[in-house]
Amino acid sequence: MNEPANWSEHSARQITAAGLRRSTPRQRVIDLLADRDCAVTALEIDAELEGVGRATVYRAIEQLEDLGLVRKVDLGSSAHGYEKIEPSGHHHHHIVCDDCGKVEPFEDEALEEAIHDIHRKGFRLESHEVTLHGHCADCS
Structure with missing residues (x-):
């Protein structure tokens, strides 16, 4: 197929x-x-x-x-x-402005490696989601 x-x-x-x-x-x-x-x-x-x-x-x-x-x-x-x-499994995480609600994607290889390290320690992760909250440049 x-x-x-x-x-x-x-x-x-x-x-x-x-x-x-x-x-x-x-x-x-x-x-x-x-x-x-x-x-x-x-x-x-x-x-x-x-x-x-x-x-x-x-x-x-x-x-x-x-x-x-x-x-x-x-x-x-x-x-x-x-x-x-x-379908490839590729994903990103999110930065959210708590003032205006703007959402932006971010990717970080070091973060993904740290998450993968958890798997290597014997913990089977089903999923993960990282959302960082703060204030964007326009709202700061």
């Missing part, structure tokens, strides 16, 4: 395999998430997708999360973002 060329294609295959219909509204949510480098809230998705009802957006996100295609990211203050899970 050929590997999917990108996350959108991978998602389409997973949706079909799960017996779900490849609806236009769901595909629009997938396309929006595919184009993002970092987490986006359901309200942001709803605001950008004219003609797609809010309930449809939330249902699509829930289905994608249930299929392991997106992950929920805690942004603090009871806010959550959603971002794609790359």
Whole structure:
């Protein structure tokens, strides 16, 4: 079986395999998430997708999360973002401004190595998430 060329294609295959219909509204949510480098809230998705009802957006996100295609990211203050899970396992962590809510991705090889060291010590990690909170340059 050929590997999917990108996350959108991978998602389409997973949706079909799960017996779900490849609806236009769901595909629009997938396309929006595919184009993002970092987490986006359901309200942001709803605001950008004219003609797609809010309930449809939330249902699509829930289905994608249930299929392991997106992950929920805690942004603090009871806010959550959603971002794609790359089939390759590649991921990043998050920096969140507690004033304006801006979310930026960050990657750190030393951090990933420290996390991998935990595995080498015999602890089997299922997952990890690192979100740093503070104040961005615009809000400082």
